[in-house]
Amino acid sequence: MRATFRFRLVALGLVVLASLLGLPGGTLAAKPPPAEVDGVAFSLPTAETGCGFQVDLVVTGKAAQIDLPDGRTLFTSPGLDVVVTNHDTGAAISLNITGAAHVAATADDGSVTWVATGRNLLWGGVEDALVLTRGRFTWTFFSNGTVSPQAGTGSKTDVCALLS
Numbered sequence: 001m002r003a004t005f006r007f008r009l010v011a012l013g014l015v016v017l018a019s020l021l022g023l024p025g026g027t028l029a030a031k032p033p034p035a036e037v038d039g040v041a042f043s044l045p046t047a048e049t050g051c052g053f054q055v056d057l058v059v060t061g062k063a064a065q066i067d068l069p070d071g072r073t074l075f076t077s078p079g080l081d082v083v084v085t086n087h088d089t090g091a092a093i094s095l096n097i098t099g100a101a102h103v104a105a106t107a108d109d110g111s112v113t114w115v116a117t118g119r120n121l122l123w124g125g126v127e128d129a130l131v132l133t134r135g136r137f138t139w140t141f142f143s144n145g146t147v148s149p150q151a152g153t154g155s156k157t158d159v160c161a162l163l164s
Contacts, residue, residue, distance in 0.1 A: 034078055035063060040060075041059075043055065044130070049129075049160065050124070053089075055123075058083045064077075068102075072102055073103070093159065093162050096119055099119045114140070120133050122150065126147055126148065131150075132159055133156050134154045134155050135152055136152045
């Protein structure tokens with residue numbers, strides 16, 4: 001499976017969850033207040049987590065989408081928590097994911113570079129893992145269908161290992 005399809009990003013308020021949550025967008029000048037997220041549940045299939053098991057997630061807290069004047073979108077999650085559960089064993093962990101993410105650059109060839117800052121839950125891609133990141137990490141979806149490794153400063157915690 002191509003890496004672009006395997007890499008999904010969930011730092012709530014980020015791309016996938018923003019659409020799941022139906023977050024209202026707003027401009028920087030008139031940004032909307034963060035939306036309440038109350039128990040949004042979804043699952044990640046085994047093939048997408050790198051864990052070797054299905055992962056179930058339940059998200060609560062606040063998230064927002066801010067449309068910037070230059071056409072970029074900032075996804076924030078001030079006060080967002082997620083309960084991550086090993087579907088097979090029931091082992092669960094609660095994580096605070098109050099980070100933010102945005103597209104930092106779009107190249108002429110269609111490659112897109114993302115930046116995630118703060119505490120984010122990321123999965124798939126080159127790392128083929130479910131990780132809690134703390135810090136500033138970047139990665140690029142290249143137009144040829146590949147994805148760069150997540151690079152940056154901070155720490156990564158292997159959530160799969162915590163749930164095994």
